[in-house]
Amino acid sequence: MGLMDGKIALIFGVANKNSIAWGITQRLKEEGATILLCYAGGDALRKRVLPLAEEIGCEFVEEADVQSDEALDAVFAKVAERYGRIDTLVHSVAFANRDDLGGRFVDISRDGFKLALDISAYSLIAMSKRAAPLMPEGGSIMSMTYYAAEKVMPKYHVMAIAKAALEAITKYLANDLGPQGIRVNAISAGPIKTLAAAGVPGIRMMLKYAERNAPLRASVKQEDVGDVALFLASDLSRMVTGEVIYVDAGYHVIGLTLGEDEMAELNKVD
Numbered sequence: 605m606g607l608m609d610g611k612i613a614l615i616f617g618v619a620n621k622n623s624i625a626w627g628i629t630q631r632l633k634e635e636g637a638t639i640l641l642c643y644a645g646g647d648a649l650r651k652r653v654l655p656l657a658e659e660i661g662c663e664f665v666e667e668a669d670v671q672s673d674e675a676l677d678a679v680f681a682k683v684a685e686r687y688g689r690i691d692t693l694v695h696s697v698a699f700a701n702r703d704d705l706g707g708r709f710v711d712i713s714r715d716g717f718k719l720a721l722d723i724s725a726y727s728l729i730a731m732s733k734r735a736a737p738l739m740p741e742g743g744s745i746m747s748m749t750y751y752a753a754e755k756v757m758p759k760y761h762v763m764a765i766a767k768a769a770l771e772a773i774t775k776y777l778a779n780d781l782g783p784q785g786i787r788v789n790a791i792s793a794g795p796i797k798t799l800a801a802a803g804v805p806g807i808r809m810m811l812k813y814a815e816r817n818a819p820l821r822a823s824v825k826q827e828d829v830g831d832v833a834l835f836l837a838s839d840l841s842r843m844v845t846g847e848v849i850y851v852d853a854g855y856h857v858i859g860l861t862l863g864e865d866e867m868a869e870l871n872k873v874d
């Protein structure tokens with residue numbers, strides 16, 4: 605028996621096989637979930653997503669730009685018509701203009717700020733509003749965040765602000781939807797090589813740095829996030845809501861990352 609037997613999961617954010625959403629999709633599918641996929645990006649992305657959907661026998665693949673209320677209405681209406689309910693909603697979506705990642709933080713433009721916050725944070729509210737009526741007996745909503753929401757990370761700039769908003773939204777949604785039995789949580793993943801990550805300047809350095817300094821001395825993979833997403837989607841997490849759960853090999857607990865040699869060097873000063 606699978607942990608997701610009989611459950612329906614609507615997943616936003618599969619762009620290709622490296623997407624975190626694909627790692628989550630595979631894990632939920634393995635445990636028996638019926639998967640519904642929603643992507644954005646026109647024909648180019650459809651060509652990538654359709655073969656993946658076929659691989660897992662997914663019969664619901666729809667396009668929706670999360671900036672469009674009409675597109676979201678249409679997708680959720682189709683879900684309601686064909687399935688009547690969902691048990692899990694996965695939000696694995698983010699976007700920022702390249703100009704607003706890197707450079708100086710003070711140079712973030714008003715339009716770039718609005719765009720990043722709309723796609724990467726507000727969309728969780730827009731999706732949850734539409735998902736809640738499809739979860740009359742409760743359910744699980746989750747999104748993907750990053751430690752830059754809490755501590756300054758080089759170049760992450762406007763996306764850090766979007767993630768801070770996403771984490772606050774997680775708590776407010778948890779409170780709002782909790783009485784209906786809907787849990788809302790976020791997974792804070794360590795850096796992973798994906799299409800979105802490639803847009804962050806210096807990501808290769810960040811990957812190496814995280815692997816070198818995280819307590820587990822390992823880099824996080826899509827399937828590591830998939831396992832924790834499975835926990836959040838399943839009844840195992842029935843009393844967990846409003847949380848940010850780290851899947852970062854422990855990186856977030858580290859304060860000082862100097863090696864013995866560097867510490868010895870600094871001890872010599874003064």
Ligand code: NAD
Binds near residue numbers: 622750796797801
């Ligand atoms: P990805 O590029 O595979 O996924 C990002 C997804 O967002 C894509 O499927 C893309 O089509 C979608 N998207 C962008 N704009 C959209 C729009 N307007 N409407 C609908 N969908 C849109 O990259 P990923 O790394 O798997 O990112 C998934 C999530 O994980 C993001 O929220 C990202 O910030 C977060 N995250 C990633 C990392 C990492 O290092 N890769 C770490 C922590 C958190």
